[in-house]
Amino acid sequence: MTVTHERLSTRRDDAPASGPGPSAERSVSVALLAGLVARAQTGDRAALRGLLMAVAPVVARACRRVLGHGNPDLDDVAQHALTGFIQRLRFFRGDSSIAHFAERIAVYRALTWRRDVGVRLRMTVPVPPDELDTTPDGSPAPDAEVSASRVRAALLTAMDALPPAQAEALALHFLFDHTVAEIAAMVDCPEETVRSRLRLGKRTLRARISRDSRLALLREVLA
Numbered sequence: 001m002t003v004t005h006e007r008l009s010t011r012r013d014d015a016p017a018s019g020p021g022p023s024a025e026r027s028v029s030v031a032l033l034a035g036l037v038a039r040a041q042t043g044d045r046a047a048l049r050g051l052l053m054a055v056a057p058v059v060a061r062a063c064r065r066v067l068g069h070g071n072p073d074l075d076d077v078a079q080h081a082l083t084g085f086i087q088r089l090r091f092f093r094g095d096s097s098i099a100h101f102a103e104r105i106a107v108y109r110a111l112t113w114r115r116d117v118g119v120r121l122r123m124t125v126p127v128p129p130d131e132l133d134t135t136p137d138g139s140p141a142p143d144a145e146v147s148a149s150r151v152r153a154a155l156l157t158a159m160d161a162l163p164p165a166q167a168e169a170l171a172l173h174f175l176f177d178h179t180v181a182e183i184a185a186m187v188d189c190p191e192e193t194v195r196s197r198l199r200l201g202k203r204t205l206r207a208r209i210s211r212d213s214r215l216a217l218l219r220e221v222l223a
Contacts, residue, residue, distance in 0.1 A: 051098070078106070
């Protein structure tokens with residue numbers, strides 16, 4: 001089975017509740033959000049509440065995609081992401097959409113949470129070296145049995161050891177289907193910097209794949 005980049009980002013919770021409305025309605029929504037952003041940046045509390053209600057679903061979906069539906073800390077991480085959104089709102093210049101701005105913050109907070117938890121687990125529950133190179137039954141899983149969810153989980157696990165900027169770029173690209181141009185706008189850096197982060201991140205992950213057979217299912221994703 002060929003696992004494609006697009007399949008990694010397909011989730012039921014990403015499906016819109018209904019089809020897109022007329023372009024005029026979308027334009028009105030964008031204008032309303034822009035107005036909320038402008039007023040919230042000046043300290044208008046009512047506008048900030050309205051803006052938080054608008055971006056909260058985006059933040060929740062992003063956290064679920066990185067952490068998984070059943071994660072007991074999901075709500076806490078989403079709340080921290082919304083707090084980060086409030087703290088960084090004054091820096092928003094409109095280079096990306098406000099939804100992409102909120103999504104980037106949520107992805108960054110969720111990836112940070114994964115790394116922090118991973119450090120704590122490695123400190124308290126050491127993993128024997130002989131368990132790092134095999135699957136639970138001691139053999140690689142057949143490609144036909146690899147599900148998109150397992151690929152996502154393996155990709156996230158592999159990214160935990162990457163520098164934060166590289167992990168963020170890979171997550172936004174592979175898990176959220178953002179283009180290089182979109183990521184550059186979201187993280188406020190040149191497109192060439194994003195390409196470099198993706199290139200270096202994929203190079204590191206390929207090296208990890210050669211050392212850990214459990215990550216073999218990522219070969220096609222990173223091809």
